[in-house]
Amino acid sequence: MSDEMRPATTRKLTRREQRQVDAKTRLTSPAASLIAVIIAVFWTVPTAGLLITSFRTQADIRRTGWWTAFAKPDFTIDNYVDTLGTNNLLNSFFNSFIITIPAVVIPIILALLAAYAFAWIDFKGRNLLFAFVFALQVVPIQVTLVPLLTQYVNWGLANTYWTVWLSHTIFGLPLAIFLLHNFMKEIPRSLIEAARVDGAGHVRVFFQVLLPLLVPAIASFAIFQFLWVWNDLLVALTFAAPEYMPIRR
Amino acid sequence: MTWILKPETLPEKFVVMFxxxxxxxxVMGLVLAIVDRPRLPKWVPVSGYLxxxxxxxxxxxxWPGLLTIRSSFYNRTGADFVGLTNYQTIFTDEGFLIVLRNTLAWVVVVPLAATALGLVYAVLVDRTRVEKFAKTLIFLPMAISMVGASIIWKFMYDMKPGKDQIGLLNQVVVWLGGTPQPWLLNPPLNTFMMIIVMIWIQAGFAMTVLSAAIKAIPDETIEAAKMDGAVGVRLFWWVTVPSVRPAIIVVLTTIAMGTLKSFDIVYTMTGGNFDSSIVAQEFYTQSFVQGRPDIGAALAVLLFIMIxxxxxxxxxxxRISEGER
Known part of the structure; x- marks a missing residue:
């Protein structure tokens, strides 16, 4: 509530109601709305183009721009029928799921634990070790493929799901630790110290104090990791047997 | 027991996954149970967690990183030590210098532009009635793979001679009375056209993270600032931006790393031709196409130095934020 008049009888607004009041005031700024709409349109047009293209005939796609479809509508679902008719699409789709779920769950749990240690356990060389983990984000995945594959073959694990999960976990860890560490640091120190004084061990502090507060951060990182793994082709092509290939192929 | 390694049917695959x-x-439960007992020396829990x-x-x-550093000092077969010769090649060849220049443009422009756009957009749509829908629109490119994005932008940048265009951008140029441009052929324009694609992808990431940070600003802070008369742009510069500063740094860093590493856009749009290559793309070309793993390794090391x-x-x-709390 800023300087606007408020009838004396009203109770204090709840946060939700306050948001609704704010929402009405915010939309009245025409310049702000205009900028938002321009950005939104610019961001949507290319994708809309692909969506429309996907419903056009081969010949049309090659001859005319997708926007002309508005003037002369001639849509077809042939492209989808062709794609879905291909063998193994369903199989690839399930493979995508089977690859993605552990490749999201495992790195997040490992990264949460590591981020906890970096954020809330004081130990010597902490910053140095953190910088080291952080720096390894930039190792190009292509560099790692040959050494990893050699090891996997030695272990007799090549061409299984296990190596795909393991590789995705490794590649996702540095970024996951970096991001989750930053979220974890934002939590007030007093909360953690209060729990420690009450005699809670690290595991209890982690599960009872930190984890509930971190749910939004974990959820948003999980979405990104899901997208990266789901959209990945390189790792799967290198490590998975053909019958385990994801849908992206 | 072979089905654990080689599941054949779909139910088997799901069982293996679970x-x-x-x-x-x-395994993790066991590790935590062991390290959580009281009065253990500090290195025990630290090593359990880390x-x-x-x-x-x-x-x-x-380990692969170290192998790469090693091979950057050896010749193409990895047999003879050649010192800094590979680096010398990179820094004296004009083609490689252009690659370095392009990479610099990518790593400076993409994080700044994507973060700025994501932040402004997150603030503009914050707490409006259409917030969820508006955010979905910007997030959408993030959900599409980079290869998919390159296909999408083909329908923006494509050029044909004549009046009818397949690429929207050239159609707009024609409508405005200009001649169609080969957007991806002429340096340095092609680099910037591809940078736009990367910004288009990454802004969704920036917006999502920054929007969460904006929502975490306490209402009292905003109200106090409004009492002091801060509205609009002033509120943005003096209250919102300082409040989400840590998140901005995280976003800038993450996008910069991603930009240095990925070359999907360059690979699919120009293949690194027409002076549009970047270090990551050149690393791939040298290592796996040209058969020069030594030069490729040196380029990978350069990537590392850049960060x-x-x-x-x-x-x-x-360190600063630790001093504050």
């Missing part, structure tokens, strides 16, 4: 997660949970991650990273990233300033900056920020 087994993997269960196995992982049991150990598994560090082990994996060492095996999968550090040193970003690391130093982040660690310094960490």
């Amino acid at each position: 087994l993997a997660i269960l196995l992982f949970a049991i 150990g598994p991650s560090l082990l994996l990273i060492t095996f999968g990233l550090l 040193v300033p970003i690391i130093v900056y982040n660690v310094r920020q960490m």
